[in-house]
Amino acid sequence: MECKENWVDTRTVYIGNKEPPPGAEAYIPQRYPDNRIISSKYTFWNFVPKNLFEQFRRIANFYFLIIFLVQLIIDTPTSPITSGLPLFFVITVTAIKQGYEDWLRHKADNAINQCPVHEVQHGKVIRKQSRKLRVGDVVLIKEDETFPCDLILLSTSREDGTCFVTTASLDGESSHKTYYAVQDTKAFITEEDFDTLQASIECEQPQPDLYKFVGRINIYSDRNDVFCVFFRPLGSENLLLRGATLKNTQHIYAVAIYTGMETKMALNYQSKSQKRSAVEKSMNAYLIVYLCILISKALINTVLKYVWQADPDKDEPFYNQKTDTERQRHILIRAFTDFLAFMVLFNYIIPVSMYVTVEMQKFLGSYFIMWDDEMFDEELGERAQVNTSDLNEELGQVEYVFTDKTGTLTENNMEFIECCVDGYVYVPDAICNGQVMPGSTSMDMIDSSPGPGGRESEELFFRALCLCHTVQVKEEETVDGIKMGIHQNKATSFYISSSPDEVALVEGMKRLGFTYLRLKDSHMEILNREDEVERFELLEVLTFDSVRRRMSVIVRSTTGEYYLFCKGADSSIFPRVISGKVEQVKARVEHNAVEGLRTLCVAYRKLSVAQYEETCHLLNSAKLALQDRDRKLAEAYDLIEKDFVLLGATAVEDRLQDKAADTIESLQKAGMKVWVLTGDKMETAAATCYASKLFRRSTQILELTTKRTEEQSLHDVLFDLSKTVLRQHSSMTRDTFSGLSADCVDYGLIIDGATLSAVLKPSQEDSSQGNYKEIFLEICRNCSAVLCCRMAPLQKAQIVKLIKSSPEHPITLAIGDGANDVSMILEAHVGIGIMGKEGRQAARNSDYAIPKFKHLKKMLLVHGHYYYIRISELVQYFFYKNVAFIFPQFLYQFFCGFSQQPLYDTAYLTLYNISFTSLPILLFSLIEQHINMDILKKDPSLYRDIAKNSLLRWPIFIYWTFLGVFDAIVFFFGSYFLFNNSTFTSNGQMFGNWTFGTLVFTVLVFTVTLKLALDTHYWTWINHFVIWGSLLFFVIFSLLWGGIIWPFLNYQRMYYVFIQMLSSGPAWLSIILLIVISLLPDVVKKVVCRALWPTTTERIQVASHFTSVTPLLAKRTKVLFE
């Protein structure tokens, strides 16, 4: 008990829930949750209150609830049904949907919670339901079973104490990972053995990081009455996570340490912070405007009412007396009630159904992304995936694209190209055939004699590459991951690794004559050129991490020599090299980097036994630490990995993804700025940028790198660059006026991580330095492409944040495939994950996931564009139709003594937004296509037409609002002049106020529906069905509603009103007339604007229409013009 620390956040787990032997420590039974997984939100009992509470937390629902309550409490013009029914409808639909989803979750939970597990109890295996599992239970897991909770691996059926696991359902990585049993319990291989095991595990309290775990196992043995305790550190390599699956191992024994909701998987189910789209923000702004309009309308009417009522004969004429209670009410209370009543009367101006419709549109609309055949990747068998539908329209607004390089722009499908040992270049035959290595003339090829000492270092180099990796050999069975056939003497086997580079290297070594066979009993077996099996004992693996950018292994050869082999990025190896042909290798590395190849340097260090022991000590003490283990490990690694002898370098090609260049070109044409953020070195990254046409030959490259800042101060460099850029910029604007802008130089900026952090570093002492950020932004804005290399994951997010918070607040999109892109994906407005080979972390954390980079083009240019125009029309139209709906009611107040008399019948008020006008706009917002998608894809510049939220700008919003007001005035006064003191039936009978309202309403429903019809550019049969169907529904409903004396109503005001109205000729004529007048200005505006100031979109529409109507004619004219 030497290092007894007082941890607050640890738990002690007694294996098998057995008391420790007396004297060890006090047995404190702790309470842990059982292994029940609860992903459901509600139980049967709390569903109604909890769901209601959550729904009413939404501001819109709350608003309507308030309106509803006001209607219940005070004497209001409209019955509570008018707002209660839609609200009830909305709440019920949402509740049913959420209830159904929750039911599905319950079902899934039950399936998981009840699935049987095998527990070892008192030396016997017992079947148990998964949910009854407790912390401390020892369980038996068989092959292909999923782990029921987080477990510490005690022993396996494999003699080396390892087991293979796939975490496909956790993080999507389908490769097999190796986990290790605790050394001291490896020997417990039967159920009876575990009955004798007395041990406890101390570990940290559950935390969500999947890859971090520290703990310690204490094993008590009672040998010869001498009580002793062994400690053994536990790390994430011992921890089997819930949700992972056991593979290639017959069975294992493990002990549960985190159960139920405390498992790492459950902890990872927390939702991400919600992102809001620009459209949603404009929508909220509009809402506030409308709320102001609503309140001012109510205020104006209240004031006017009291002015008008000042005359008691008007307030209470003999024919219309108040009740006594009304009279006795205080004037202020009356005024306030009147104000509320007006609010209620006009409350429909804020449409309850808009939220539902928008949500439905987003939810249903997102299916089109998932359904898209063109975004399906045959190779991966994956289709686009929508993780949040809130941002659909934001895809049409992107201004900055931040893309990762490896795996995103490039395939991340590595191919070994060459290696260079002491300056001699080796190329595997398969690649070398018929290919002349450019730039290799000064170097010798493999057949040239490498010199006397060369042979030795060459073989050492090959061995180093065969040993220094974490590749596994997978036999026969096919796996989803990287498939590499090694046709050996026996069965087919594959190399599997989480890093494709390593597979490529091992693969390349095979072609150069050294084949890695397998890892057996901690011994790595290599088949060398002479077909002899060499065995090296694997002692330590210093795993790769992105900070060190290297990994090492320590092995012992059969001759008993200790070697430390290290491979890593050149920048992390060269400073640690003390001998070797550094210059030659460096030259070759740089040459390869320019070619766009990924280079790794390989070095070794021979260890003496003493050195090895010291190393072991260092590592073990770091590993044993429970706190800060990572930092301690890093320190240890730093001490161990030094004094290298450089062996050589490798080059691996990472091919560009299919159509990556085309996609980037399209995005740039669409007005988006593409930034590449990569952890790779500058030369490699720049080469990729050239290959992917991010930089062109004509692009002038500005460098903002450590190399330059070493020569000049950062300050000067920045000012120089900004001067260059701005001069060009100002001359460019002049050029645009003179029409010579066509061939101006465009700039590309390259910046590296170190310089970036210098630029972003806030400095207090010098005020002039505070402007670096702005100068940097200014430079970036004027560059067509920016490449940021040597980026740490967090820096990627910083860049995104920097651009996001720049004064124009551009919409940013981040796309990446690896875990290192997650921070940037979460930071950007839209995060897109690529379902790549580096696991699924990016895809899981993204808003949308696509199989390949090329799919981004369709995603943005087609889907994004469509979603944006659809939703903007949806939003504008909703406000328009509700202004047109409510404004006549407002006008009517001037003619009914400000008495809050509604113009329309209750049924019309209620159903207007729910059924008469809801479906056409929903359908429009789902399937409208103003331009064919092929054209959208072919002509990316169309994307600029909708940039900067252009369809939801204030002028357009005001136009729509005024259109609504105009229409309302036309409806109201048209009907007014018809009704004003005149008869319009052929039998001389008169119509009343309800006929007046019905006339206005009929014109209204027809006008707003036809307005949408005029805006529709894509008439499928569904559009016809819905638009004409909803008009027909209105007519049929009105006929029915007025056709019967409804027994449950206490008023029959609508009885035969609609039918009587239709029996009058002038009513028909005026309906037609008013519809025409209402639609006329909009049509004229559209036609004139299209003819005089056409947007690109409109030109294309005309052109495509023209060609589709008369393809032959168009061709002929084309010929003529050419």
Place this chain on the structure above:
Amino acid sequence: MMASNYNAKEEDGHQPAAIGHGGAGTVKNKKPDNTAFKQQRLPAWQPILTAGTVLPAFFVIGLIFIPIGIGLFVTSNNIKELEVTSQLIVPCYNCSQSYSWNSTKPCTCSVPFSLDQPFESNVFMYYGLSNFYQNHRRYVKSRDDSQLNGDKASLKSPSKECEPYRTSDEKPIAPCGAIANSLFNDTLELYYIDPNGSRTAIPLVKKGIAWWTDKHVKFRNPGGNDNLTVVFQGTSKPVNWRKSVYELDPSDPDNNGFINEDFIVWMRTAALPTFRKLYRIIHKKPNMTPTLPLGRYILEVTYNYPVRSFEGRKRMILSTISWMGGKNPFLGIAYITVGSVCFFLGIVLLIIHHKYGNRNHSADIRS
């Protein structure tokens, strides 16, 4: 929000299924269906509004609307209408001045007027009120439709909406409510003055002035039309009424009680504060003589209805009716205006189309 929920659910559902998910199986499952709807490639008609396509519509609208408008305007002008404002005449002015609800002796006055043209075919006689807010909310809802529909329970206990015209002397009012209470109760009679000076009463028909459906379905007397006195026993007449509801037209059981047509007409609340209501119909004579020949007439008014307190006006309107109703030049003028505007816009668009339309097309095709 929704989609994320949905996906979360999907993932949960996948957990047990994740075991043994073969590669080939996934490909098959995840491949989207290649249907026209899912790929957003449904066959569609893609119209666009350009000057060229809209032009004909404008001309057509113009060409249709202008004749309709002219037709309406001419029809409206051919309709003969005469409005008599009774208060301006001295005797009636006196009546209105001296009016009080509980005066037993009705004040009568006569208003002379003359027709310059004979009124052919059926002539409709309206009374008009102005500044009378029949569309005031408190007024509109102050009625009990089920009581008016003959519901006996409502007869005895009318709806609360009728307050303060619900009960009088602790007896339920039938018909209850402000609308019924303020029934227009002036009596209008029309006399033709022969050139020789003798007065001939003009027969005024009081049937057919209310909607047929109102009279036969919406309004019903409780327990049929017989014995209304018995049926309405235990109810009170509206406070402003001189007589009970079953005494509205004792001569005709089909026009008495709730189904009295004058009452039904009044109960259909007007849309605007200035309104007219059909009072009587003067049927055309079987022979060829005009219904109302030109000449002098006298309108005899039994002045019961006070309007002075709210600065109201009473009118009597005589009007002939065509297929498009009474005199209303608005519709005709509006049609002519809109038609002309459309025609004019058509011409403007034609110019625009010729000047700019071709340019656009050619530019696009070239590019």
